[in-house]
Amino acid sequence: MISPSQVEVDRDKGNFHYDTDYSFDAGIGLSEDVIRYISEVKEEDPWVLDFRLKALKTFEKKPMPTHWATEDLKNINFDVIRYYLAKGQKPSRTWDEVPDDVKNTFERLGIPEQERKFLAGVEAQFDSEAAYSRMNEELEKEGVIFVGSTEGLKEHPEIFRKWFGKVIPTSDNKFSALNSAVFSGGSFIYIPPGVKLAQPLQAYFRINAENFGQFERTLIIADEGSEVMYMEGCTAPKFETSTLHSAVVELVALKGAKIQYVTVQNWSNNVFNLVTKRALAEEEAEVRWIDCNIGSRLTMKYPGVILRGRKARGEVVSIALANDGQHQDTGAKMVHAADETSSNVVSKSISIGEGRSSYRGLVQMPGHLKGCKNNTECDALLINNNSQTDTYPAITVQGDANSVQHEASVSKVSAEQIFYMQQRGLGEAEAMSLCVNGFVNDLIREFPMEYSVELKRLIDLEMEGSVG
Amino acid sequence: MNSLKIENLQASIEDKAILHGLSLEIPKGEVHAIMGPNGSGKSTLAKVLSGHPSYKVDGGSATLDEENILGLEPDEISRLGLFLAFQYPMEVPGVTIANFIRAARNARLPEGEKVKAVDFYKELYEHMDDLGMDRKFTARSLNDGFSGGEKKRCEILQMSMLSPKYCILDETDSGLDIDALRVVSEGVNRMRNPDRGILVITHYQRLLEYIVPDYVHVMSEGKIVRTGGKELALELEERGYDWIKQEAVA
Numbered sequence A: 001m002i003s004p005s006q007v008e009v010d011r012d013k014g015n016f017h018y019d020t021d022y023s024f025d026a027g028i029g030l031s032e033d034v035i036r037y038i039s040e041v042k043e044e045d046p047w048v049l050d051f052r053l054k055a056l057k058t059f060e061k062k063p064m065p066t067h068w069a070t071e072d073l074k075n076i077n078f079d080v081i082r083y084y085l086a087k088g089q090k091p092s093r094t095w096d097e098v099p100d101d102v103k104n105t106f107e108r109l110g111i112p113e114q115e116r117k118f119l120a121g122v123e124a125q126f127d128s129e130a131a132y133s134r135m136n137e138e139l140e141k142e143g144v145i146f147v148g149s150t151e152g153l154k155e156h157p158e159i160f161r162k163w164f165g166k167v168i169p170t171s172d173n174k175f176s177a178l179n180s181a182v183f184s185g186g187s188f189i190y191i192p193p194g195v196k197l198a199q200p201l202q203a204y205f206r207i208n209a210e211n212f213g214q215f216e217r218t219l220i221i222a223d224e225g226s227e228v229m230y231m232e233g234c235t236a237p238k239f240e241t242s243t244l245h246s247a248v249v250e251l252v253a254l255k256g257a258k259i260q261y262v263t264v265q266n267w268s269n270n271v272f273n274l275v276t277k278r279a280l281a282e283e284e285a286e287v288r289w290i291d292c293n294i295g296s297r298l299t300m301k302y303p304g305v306i307l308r309g310r311k312a313r314g315e316v317v318s319i320a321l322a323n324d325g326q327h328q329d330t331g332a333k334m335v336h337a338a339d340e341t342s343s344n345v346v347s348k349s350i351s352i353g354e355g356r357s358s359y360r361g362l363v364q365m366p367g368h369l370k371g372c373k374n375n376t377e378c379d380a381l382l383i384n385n386n387s388q389t390d391t392y393p394a395i396t397v398q399g400d401a402n403s404v405q406h407e408a409s410v411s412k413v414s415a416e417q418i419f420y421m422q423q424r425g426l427g428e429a430e431a432m433s434l435c436v437n438g439f440v441n442d443l444i445r446e447f448p449m450e451y452s453v454e455l456k457r458l459i460d461l462e463m464e465g466s467v468g
Numbered sequence B: 001m002n003s004l005k006i007e008n009l010q011a012s013i014e015d016k017a018i019l020h021g022l023s024l025e026i027p028k029g030e031v032h033a034i035m036g037p038n039g040s041g042k043s044t045l046a047k048v049l050s051g052h053p054s055y056k057v058d059g060g061s062a063t064l065d066e067e068n069i070l071g072l073e074p075d076e077i078s079r080l081g082l083f084l085a086f087q088y089p090m091e092v093p094g095v096t097i098a099n100f101i102r103a104a105r106n107a108r109l110p111e112g113e114k115v116k117a118v119d120f121y122k123e124l125y126e127h128m129d130d131l132g133m134d135r136k137f138t139a140r141s142l143n144d145g146f147s148g149g150e151k152k153r154c155e156i157l158q159m160s161m162l163s164p165k166y167c168i169l170d171e172t173d174s175g176l177d178i179d180a181l182r183v184v185s186e187g188v189n190r191m192r193n194p195d196r197g198i199l200v201i202t203h204y205q206r207l208l209e210y211i212v213p214d215y216v217h218v219m220s221e222g223k224i225v226r227t228g229g230k231e232l233a234l235e236l237e238e239r240g241y242d243w244i245k246q247e248a249v250a
Helices: A032-041 A046-061 A071-075 A100-108 A111-118 A137-141 A149-155 A174-182 A415-423 A428-444 A449-463 B042-049 B074-080 B097-106 B117-130 B135-139 B148-162 B178-190 B206-210 B231-239 B242-249
Strands: A121-126 A129-135 A145-148 A187-191 A201-206 A217-222 A227-235 A243-245 A248-253 A258-267 A271-281 A286-295 A298-301 A304-307 A313-322 A327-336 A342-351 A356-365 A373-382 A388-397 A403-412 B003-013 B016-027 B031-035 B055-064 B082-085 B092-096 B166-170 B197-202 B215-220 B223-228
Touching: A032 A046, A032 A174, A046 A174, A100 A111, A100 A121, A100 A129, A100 A201, A111 A121, A111 A201, A121 A145, A129 A137, A129 A145, A145 A149, A149 A187, A149 A217, A174 A248, A174 A271, A187 A201, A187 A227, A217 A227, A217 A258, A248 A258, A248 A286, A258 A271, A258 A449, A271 A286, A271 A313, A286 A298, A286 A327, A286 A449, A304 A313, A304 A342, A313 A327, A313 A356, A313 A428, A313 A449, A327 A342, A327 A373, A342 A356, A342 A388, A342 A428, A356 A373, A356 A403, A373 A388, A373 A428, A388 A403, A415 A428, A415 B074, A415 B092, A428 A449, A428 B092, A428 B097, B003 B042, B003 B197, B016 B031, B016 B042, B016 B055, B016 B197, B016 B223, B031 B231, B042 B055, B042 B082, B042 B166, B042 B197, B074 B082, B082 B148, B092 B097, B097 B117, B097 B135, B097 B148, B117 B135, B117 B148, B117 B178, B148 B178, B178 B206, B197 B206, B215 B231, B215 B242, B223 B231, B223 B242, B231 B242
Parallel strands: A121 A201, A187 A217, A201 A227, A217 A248, A227 A258, A243 A271, A248 A271, A258 A286, A271 A298, A271 A304, A286 A313, A298 A327, A304 A327, A313 A342, A327 A356, A342 A373, A356 A388, A373 A403, B031 B197, B031 B215, B082 B166, B166 B197
Antiparallel strands: A121 A129, A145 A187, B003 B016, B003 B055, B215 B223
């Protein structure tokens, strides 16, 4: 019979770390001094420091959202976290210039190899700062900007300041406020009008140090009629103590632009992953969030699209896999704010052992709008008897000129299904993997090829030890 | 000897004894049928031989070409060469027929080896044509939303593709109309050969008009109570099962 996992699932690819000397260390705990230190190290303009200090106040004022979210949030101890760790060198343009320990980390994660094979640009962040950042020279000539947040705010304020913190205000939630106070790293991207990138840009976020908080800040602006696909991957080693990852990602798709944002996160089980992601879509623009959440202790992430221009389209495609000791609390937000806007949400979650997955969806369509459409499908698959799933849809639709459709399903891999597959000669674990892959197969196809292969492998690894 | 041999098999589910010392031998090259009233333990026999985890073996033996199969995992028994065509095939959403059969074929190869896609599809299409299945079925999810007839055809397709040494067909005729029954039976008949033993479990004589058995066994209360030639099936059709039960008691 199928029983819960007794075995610690191995996701060893990311489970290693190098002892590293940091030239800049903001110390332990959060205070105004820590923020002044970060801002000084980064040689920021005064307006950025002001922005940070205001955000700290907001963070301190805001309560933990435990009135709706899990009590586990109370176990985050902000006083023992290190908020800024950096080697103090500018991002290198060649891997040769990257310090050995950092370079070895990314070599082991396969980043330089992927870059050679299929990427138009790469940024590799090690703890607080980017260690490597390079983009195809052709794109640079066309005016594409792909830099870290520090460089973006300093070198291109005329482009980035206009939108910085506008899609996700500091006060959106406690963790967006925290990020706004201590942010470091992340990507700032600008695609000029009409420029369509044939290959994706990629960022890789790596946590190396223990008790460290990673707070990257990403802002992507796709100007009129441009197209870009951005991919991010994340890993961290397994430490005894918990680690915090709290990013803010803002996307702006101007008239007719297309942004696809692909995430594959494979955090170790000690990471609190509390991320705010939101996009603004202008007239006829299209934003797709394609998201896969594997690992972490707790993930709270609800990518959203504000459909502000006529005929704008928003989409969230997400896969979440919750294993023993993990809670994937994910979902989507679709805010319709113009006529004929459409949104689509497809979410699939898998709960293994005592894992728990939750779906939270928010759809808003005010009554004065016409011709808006939303379709939401959320399906949950339970593997073991004590696996858990829950769904919290919040749909507000007014008026009679809009349409909304919501479908949800929960299914369980049954012992009879496994017996049937075993009777054809497949081992129990293989049968289980096939069921799970079958469940998410249509969504995996939405990921770029290079990621979908990796995803299938990760899912197979997660399934090992889930039976027996 | 090359046979599926069952001796004095006793088995139970949730402490309820179902098989009470059943003996039966199916040599390669023969087709045997088991008939019997509802609740006599026919399907239990199929599941116990396939290693279903809900059943407990309380005694006796079962061997496949002299190799013990009791206590093995279902997939081990399958790879030794026993195929069970299910009475109620399970639906597996998202897993296509082609991928499923391919995975089952790969499971029979040494670690690291895989079937060649071109050869595999050629063979698959031939069998599908024989069974009158639309080739588009390869891309459909296994049994997902299939009609009764489609499910049974899909069982015979899998059986053909895995070329087992011994086949057990559990109530394969249930839920089939006459046309589907004929197609499925033809599929089974194509698989009759001197290197394969087949056990047909059925409630009705009708199936045995299409798949003509060498021997017919009557099962009652967890045992084989009578064995005869194909004419025994007709006798059962006429007289019902009660007279055999009474004889068995006497």
